Amino acid sequence: MKKQLVFLTICLLFLIGLIAGCSGGTNQSVSSESPLGTENPLKASAKTKETNDEEASSMGENDIDEESNEDFKVTLLGTGSPLLSMERFSNSTLVEVGGEKLLFDVGRGSTLRLNAMNVSPGMIDKLFVTHLHHDHTMGFDDLLITGAAVPDPRGNRENALQVWGPKGTEDWVNNTILSYKADIDVRNKVEGATIEATVNEIEEGVVYEDNGVEVIAFKVDHGPMEPAFGYRINYNGHSVVISGDTTFSENLIKHARGTDLLIHEVVVVKREGEDYKSEAIKNIEAYHTTPEQAGEVFKQTQPKLAAYTHLALLVSEEDAKLVERTKKNFDGEIVVGKDLMAFEIGDEIKIIEP
Numbered sequence: 001m002k003k004q005l006v007f008l009t010i011c012l013l014f015l016i017g018l019i020a021g022c023s024g025g026t027n028q029s030v031s032s033e034s035p036l037g038t039e040n041p042l043k044a045s046a047k048t049k050e051t052n053d054e055e056a057s058s059m060g061e062n063d064i065d066e067e068s069n070e071d072f073k074v075t076l077l078g079t080g081s082p083l084l085s086m087e088r089f090s091n092s093t094l095v096e097v098g099g100e101k102l103l104f105d106v107g108r109g110s111t112l113r114l115n116a117m118n119v120s121p122g123m124i125d126k127l128f129v130t131h132l133h134h135d136h137t138m139g140f141d142d143l144l145i146t147g148a149a150v151p152d153p154r155g156n157r158e159n160a161l162q163v164w165g166p167k168g169t170e171d172w173v174n175n176t177i178l179s180y181k182a183d184i185d186v187r188n189k190v191e192g193a194t195i196e197a198t199v200n201e202i203e204e205g206v207v208y209e210d211n212g213v214e215v216i217a218f219k220v221d222h223g224p225m226e227p228a229f230g231y232r233i234n235y236n237g238h239s240v241v242i243s244g245d246t247t248f249s250e251n252l253i254k255h256a257r258g259t260d261l262l263i264h265e266v267v268v269v270k271r272e273g274e275d276y277k278s279e280a281i282k283n284i285e286a287y288h289t290t291p292e293q294a295g296e297v298f299k300q301t302q303p304k305l306a307a308y309t310h311l312a313l314l315v316s317e318e319d320a321k322l323v324e325r326t327k328k329n330f331d332g333e334i335v336v337g338k339d340l341m342a343f344e345i346g347d348e349i350k351i352i353e354p
């Protein structure tokens with residue numbers, strides 16, 4: 001009996017250790033008590049402000065959180081880049097607006113982050129792609145097939161997944177579906193669900209309009225990846241702009257002026273050593289936006305709140321000094337986004353920490 005008790009205790013300790021070990025956690029600022037993906041942030045309390053000094057100072061004294069609009073909510077599902085990270089999945093943003101759920105980019109692990117928001121992949125039937133780099137698209141097959149083939153009481157997709165994206169999107173979608181032919185041919189779908197997609201290859205301009213929601217695509221400058229788009233979502237006198245991947249872009253500035261929330265990408269490379277001289281590193285910096293350049297963009301567009309996503313950092317987040325460097329050019333409100341950080345957009349913007 002005693003032996004059994006000791007054995008059970010050891011098992012229990014081992015299990016606790018295993019769970020703790022699974023919560024990931026490397027060099028990023030995620031609390032081990034609250035591992036990403038295990039908590040429904042919708043249950044989280046109202047806005048909490050950033051806690052570290054740099055970010056806290058960036059929030060200033062203004063109350064930007066008192067009034068909000070639950071009918072226009074943006075959640076950063078993935079704030080990372082191609083770099084592998086358990087804390088920052090690659091790019092994806094959920095915009096819930098006017099009763100719709102619109103997904104912008106579908107990077108690594110998007111379905112897992114949707115699930116953490118209590119949204120099944122089958123509840124998504126509208127996907128807007130900024131460009132066809134894999135860190136923005138590699139979650140597509142999971143979204144498409146899991147949304148139709150894995151029974152989910154929250155909802156499976158009964159209509160084709162509608163995809164908007166630049167030239168080349170049709171080939172990407174069709175070829176992805178073709179690559180799963182062996183699976184799709186035999187897989188049992190949930191009754192009434194469908195593993196199909198329709199594609200709208202877009203040009204600059206209004207690409208979607210329904211239920212008072214307007215989505216405008218605009219061209220950005222992402223080097224040889226051309227065309228690449230950013231999106232502006234307008235609803236009820238408010239707006240959110242998603243930069244997509246871009247270096248400093250005058251066209252983005254034109255379309256982002258006066259927006260409530262500007263979600264912008266950022267890059268920081270190491271500026272010393274042999275690596276910095278390499279063509280590859282120079283290109284990474286040339287095709288993305290440095291914090292100083294982003295500060296200039298924010299200065300010219302004057303968003304109510306600027307939020308960083310797509311942190312392409314080749315230095316530690318601490319050494320990147322994102323807010324400090326941005327503030328050289330912009331003295332407004334900036335927040336460094338995190339996976340599952342959400343924003344409610346109304347007369348005020350409420351930030352919901354993950």
Ligand SMILES: [Zn+2]
Pocket residue numbers: 131133222225245
């Ligand atoms: Zn890209």
Ligand SMILES: [Zn+2]
Pocket residue numbers: 081082091133135136245310
């Ligand atoms: Zn990217």
